[in-house]
Amino acid sequence: MSASIRLQPGDTIGILGGGQLGRMLAQSAASMGLKTHIFCPEQNSPAFDVSAQNTIAAYEDTAALAAFADAVSVVTYEFENVPGPTAQHLASKVPVRPGVRALEVSQDRLFEKEFLKKSGVAIADFAEITSQADVETAVQNFGGQGVLKTRRFGYDGKGQTMIRSKKDIGGAFERIGNTPAVLEALIGFDCEVSVIVARDLDGNCESYDIARNHHENHILKTSTVPAGVSEQTQTAARKMAERIVSSLDYVGVMGVEMFLVRDGDTEKLLVNEIAPRVHNSGHWTQDACLTSQFDQHIRAVAGWPLGSADRHSDAVMENLIGRDAEDWHAVLKDPAAQMHLYGKAEIRDGRKMGHVNRISPKTG
Amino acid sequence: MSASIRLQPGDTIGILGGGQLGRMLAQSAASMGLKTHIFCPEQNSPAFDVSAQNTIAAYEDTAALAAFADAVSVVTYEFENVPGPTAQHLASKVPVRPGVRALEVSQDRLFEKEFLKKSGVAIADFAEITSQADVETAVQNFGGQGVLKTRRFGYDGKGQTMIRSKKDIGGAFERIGNTPAVLEALIGFDCEVSVIVARDLDGNCESYDIARNHHENHILKTSTVPAGVSEQTQTAARKMAERIVSSLDYVGVMGVEMFLVRDGDTEKLLVNEIAPRVHNSGHWTQDACLTSQFDQHIRAVAGWPLGSADRHSDAVMENLIGRDAEDWHAVLKDPAAQMHLYGKAEIRDGRKMGHVNRISPKTG
Numbered sequence: 001m002s003a004s005i006r007l008q009p010g011d012t013i014g015i016l017g018g019g020q021l022g023r024m025l026a027q028s029a030a031s032m033g034l035k036t037h038i039f040c041p042e043q044n045s046p047a048f049d050v051s052a053q054n055t056i057a058a059y060e061d062t063a064a065l066a067a068f069a070d071a072v073s074v075v076t077y078e079f080e081n082v083p084g085p086t087a088q089h090l091a092s093k094v095p096v097r098p099g100v101r102a103l104e105v106s107q108d109r110l111f112e113k114e115f116l117k118k119s120g121v122a123i124a125d126f127a128e129i130t131s132q133a134d135v136e137t138a139v140q141n142f143g144g145q146g147v148l149k150t151r152r153f154g155y156d157g158k159g160q161t162m163i164r165s166k167k168d169i170g171g172a173f174e175r176i177g178n179t180p181a182v183l184e185a186l187i188g189f190d191c192e193v194s195v196i197v198a199r200d201l202d203g204n205c206e207s208y209d210i211a212r213n214h215h216e217n218h219i220l221k222t223s224t225v226p227a228g229v230s231e232q233t234q235t236a237a238r239k240m241a242e243r244i245v246s247s248l249d250y251v252g253v254m255g256v257e258m259f260l261v262r263d264g265d266t267e268k269l270l271v272n273e274i275a276p277r278v279h280n281s282g283h284w285t286q287d288a289c290l291t292s293q294f295d296q297h298i299r300a301v302a303g304w305p306l307g308s309a310d311r312h313s314d315a316v317m318e319n320l321i322g323r324d325a326e327d328w329h330a331v332l333k334d335p336a337a338q339m340h341l342y343g344k345a346e347i348r349d350g351r352k353m354g355h356v357n358r359i360s361p362k363t364g
Numbered sequence: 365m366s367a368s369i370r371l372q373p374g375d376t377i378g379i380l381g382g383g384q385l386g387r388m389l390a391q392s393a394a395s396m397g398l399k400t401h402i403f404c405p406e407q408n409s410p411a412f413d414v415s416a417q418n419t420i421a422a423y424e425d426t427a428a429l430a431a432f433a434d435a436v437s438v439v440t441y442e443f444e445n446v447p448g449p450t451a452q453h454l455a456s457k458v459p460v461r462p463g464v465r466a467l468e469v470s471q472d473r474l475f476e477k478e479f480l481k482k483s484g485v486a487i488a489d490f491a492e493i494t495s496q497a498d499v500e501t502a503v504q505n506f507g508g509q510g511v512l513k514t515r516r517f518g519y520d521g522k523g524q525t526m527i528r529s530k531k532d533i534g535g536a537f538e539r540i541g542n543t544p545a546v547l548e549a550l551i552g553f554d555c556e557v558s559v560i561v562a563r564d565l566d567g568n569c570e571s572y573d574i575a576r577n578h579h580e581n582h583i584l585k586t587s588t589v590p591a592g593v594s595e596q597t598q599t600a601a602r603k604m605a606e607r608i609v610s611s612l613d614y615v616g617v618m619g620v621e622m623f624l625v626r627d628g629d630t631e632k633l634l635v636n637e638i639a640p641r642v643h644n645s646g647h648w649t650q651d652a653c654l655t656s657q658f659d660q661h662i663r664a665v666a667g668w669p670l671g672s673a674d675r676h677s678d679a680v681m682e683n684l685i686g687r688d689a690e691d692w693h694a695v696l697k698d699p700a701a702q703m704h705l706y707g708k709a710e711i712r713d714g715r716k717m718g719h720v721n722r723i724s725p726k727t728g
Contacts, residue, residue: 008707009692027391033692033705033718049416050394275522290651290677290702290723299696312725313654313676328373328397332663335672338654341373341397351648354397359654361510 004201005095005364006303007073009033012052014072014094016047016059016086020342020352021078021278024286024353026051028294034302039068046342047078059086068267069093076252076301080106080276097301098252102276105248109151110184119238119247121271132173137181139163140229145186148172158218162186187270189259195239196255196282198296198306205245206296206309207238208289211281211317213257219350223280223281223317225288226364228310229260233267244274253297254277280319280352287334287338287357288315316358325353336360368565369459370667371437373397376416377665378436378458380423380450382409384706384716385642386440388650390415392658398666403432410706423450437442440616440665444470444640445517461665464617466640469612473515473546476638483597483634485604488533489549497539502532502547509550512536521698522582523609526550533551551634553672560646561605562617562660562670568608570660570673571602572653575645575681577621583714586646587681589652590728593624597631608638617661619643644683644716651702651721680722689717700724 007013012030017024018040026036029051037053038045048054053071057064065086069075077087080103084213087100101298113126127138129148137148144166150159161175162168164186173181176353192215212227213220227234241256242345255275261268281292291307299306321328325347331339334356341354371377376392381384382404382606390400391414401587402409412418417435421428429450433439439460442453444467451464471602477490488541491502493512503510508530514523526532527541527548533637539547558580561571576591577584605620611694617637625632646657655671663670684691689711697702 009689010707010709023394027394027414030387030391030707031704033703033707035707049399050391050414052413217512287654290700295702304693305697307696307702310699312723323375329668332671333669335674336654338671339397339660340395343374343394343397343399345374359676 002100003095004303005073007034010035011302012037012071014068014075015047015051015078015296016040016075016082016266018042018047018054019078020046021049023050023342024178024294024340025078025278025298028292028298032295034298037068037072039064041095044345046344049343050209055275059083060121062089062348065089066093069358070283074303075299079278083119086114087296098250098254098276099248102248102250102254104290106274106276110180113182114220115247116162116271116274118246119244120298122269123271124187127183127350129173129183132171135172136169137165137167142185144181146183148181148183150176150181152180153260158245165341171245176282176285189270190262192272192283193229193258193260193269194223194279195237195241195256195258196253196279196285196293197238197245197256198293198300198309199250199307200300201243201251201303203246204306205242206306207241208282208285208293208309209235209311211284213281217350219319219321219352220280221319221321223284225311225315227286230267233260233269237269240269240271244271250276252276252300253278253293255281280355281317283340283355284315284317284357285309286340287359288313311362313359313362314364315360318356318358319352320354320356322349322351323347328354331356334358365657366577367459368516369438370565371398374399375437375666376435376593378413378432378439379442380404380417381440381442382411383407383442384410386411387414387475387706388658388704389440389442389642389662390727392394392656392662394515396659396662398662401432402571403428408709410708411692412706425448426453429453429585430457434605438607438665438667440661441467442641460529462614462618462640463612466612466614466618470638470640471516473632474588475542477546480608480635480638483608485607487635488551489516491547493537493545493547496535497545499527500533501534501577503527506547506549511550511625512540512547514540514545516544551625553634554626555619555624556636557593557601557622557624557633558587558643559601559620559622560617560643560644560649561602561609561620562657562664562673563606563609563614564664564670565615565667567610567669569606571605572649572657572673573675574598574601575648577645581714583683583685583716584644585683585685587648589648589675589679594631596639597624599632600632600695604633604635608635612638616640616664617642617646617657619645621645644719645681645717647704648679648681648721650704652677652725675726677723677726679724682722684718684720686713686715686717687711692718698722
């Protein structure tokens with residue numbers, strides 16, 4: 001394998017994961033004349049309908065992985081929990097972009113925080129936790145409050161517990177399953193924002209306008225652009241995101257979640273989490289920018305130059321979660337809305353079924 | 365079958381034809397949670413990579429057509445030369461949209477012109493031609509000039525011959541193969557423009573801003589929006605297009621090509637040709653409008669409400685024809701350009717390999 005390989009139209013990108021992100025990546029690849037090959041264990045995955053080839057196999061199936069590596073020019077992934085040995089095995093045969101290091105860092109909250117701190121971006125205070133005693137010490141150091149999160153496999157609010165007062169401390173480590181964790185200082189933040197940043201094989205970066213995110217039940221509900229923050233904050237957020245991807249020698253799109261903390265007239269940003277992939281809070285780019293985050297990721301992993309991340313319209317992205325998807329006809333009737341559905345047959349509570357981008361003329 | 369059937373997300377649209385238009389229709393359908401089933405005779409068709417199902421069979425294969433009709437909720441097509449019996453056979457089993465009548469009219473230049481005239485839109489003078497003697501009479505009536513075109517199977521300048529002076533008259537009927545034809549009066553037009561119009565199952569119409577088209581070697585090279593015509597001409601063009609689709613009780617997107625004739629300060633429009641399908645001169649809508657022509661056609665044939673045809677940016681669409689596609693890397697380096705490639709393996713002279721949309725802030 002060559003780390004610097006660049007694809008030609010007609011070449012194939014392998015994608016680990018067949019959910020909605022894999023599906024939208026496959027659609028972007030096809031628009032630019034590239035083929036995709038999806039590898040995932042689930043039958044009837046959303047991405048299968050829009051990709052040229054599929055392999056249904058376990059991520060631990062080394063024979064299937066070897067055949068997959070032979071069939072593609074480069075491998076990318078739609079989720080950060082790709083098992084380490086899977087990524088290592090593939091990386092020995094074919095370039096894996098964004099890369100194995102990005103997976104290692106983002107799969108473990110402790111590694112992630114240590115990496116971010118070392119990169120020089122601001123983050124909330126944190127402490128490594130391996131016991132209930134650690135929880136008690138750390139909470140005391142952080143002013144009696146904090147969020148306890150498992151180091152691995154947490155998402156959409158799973159694997160975490162909030163400590164707001166003394167009564168939340170007892171049994172906290174048990175509540176998250178007595179598993180290695182970190183305690184984060186509780187931040188009195190104004191809102192959560194995110195930056196979608198892309199970096200190409202030559203080290204060039206393009207970052208999108210920052211989005212203001214609103215969650216319901218720990219799941220992203222809306223992303224709004226413009227985010228209503230100062231120009232300085234916008235610039236600072238982009239710089240932080242670009243610093244992070246450059247520190248990782250990253251190739252592809254990354255979602256960087258940040259807390260916006262207001263102190264009087266000043267705005268401060270703390271990086272909360274990074275996702276080494278296209279990100280739900282960047283779905284608005286599909287309809288408000290010439291180059292969407294999916295196009296951008298495909299360009300980067302193909303070894304191609306990035307497109308412009310400029311925005312031509314204002315946008316509000318709304319996730320269609322669970323039974324929200326039953327309102328599809330109302331969405332279609334809204335002339336400002338573009339409906340995106342993921343082709344999932346069964347509606348389940350909390351399941352991301354699709355999203356809507358509502359577009360209006362650019363104001364800022 | 366029910367003529368008024370409306371699809372649900374997850375339902376399947378059958379598409380006759382697996383070229384780039386079928387491919388881009390399939391991509392739009394997938395974005396809105398619909399599946400597609402491509403029917404076409406050619407192996408390795410561009411649309412196969414992005415559709416859930418494919419049937420490779422001749423358009424005359426009634427058994428294959430019957431199985432196809434059973435597998436889909438509605439049928440549409442990417443080209444107007446669907447054989448009449450194929451369309452009739454399918455229409456007896458499943459709704460065919462835009463419809464059999466639209467095919468009949470657009471497959472035959474004489475029927476098309478008679479229909480347009482009856483609809484009350486302005487067209488160039490024409491005469492039915494069945495012999496060389498007819499050519500001679502008609503040319504005389506039209507001031508010694510004209511364009512002789514076969515009634516059927518003409519496209520991209522094929523099946524036509526220009527009569528500019530006396531010397532072109534002799535042998536003209538033979539040059540187009542002694543086949544039934546029409547002679548059109550030669551129009552001293554300023555430019556060719558086109559309107560992409562959509563009509564839904566309830567009769568609502570949405571038309572896009574008109575595009576100015578430039579051809580090279582009888583093949584569309586660029587479409588530019590705004591077209592640089594007066595507001596009245598813009599309105600007149602939309603009205604003509606909407607009149608045409610309403611006259612046909614049409615469901616779907618139609619491309620209407622018109623000649624713009626300037627007489628001093630006044631602009632006059634003559635309809636040249638209609639295409640009962642998404643149209644090459646509407647590809648700019650993918651990147652300059654919230655709802656592309658492909659989305660719009662899918663919405664219409666699904667029995668869904670139309671999206672807004674509003675334009676958020678200026679656009680120049682350029683076709684990548686034949687070896688133009690070798691310049692793909694230069695296209696990628698232009699930050700204002702969005703590259704669309706059709707996944708065709710082999711470059712051939714005159715073959716449409718892809719297109720580029722170059723986008724800029726809206727000026728008019």
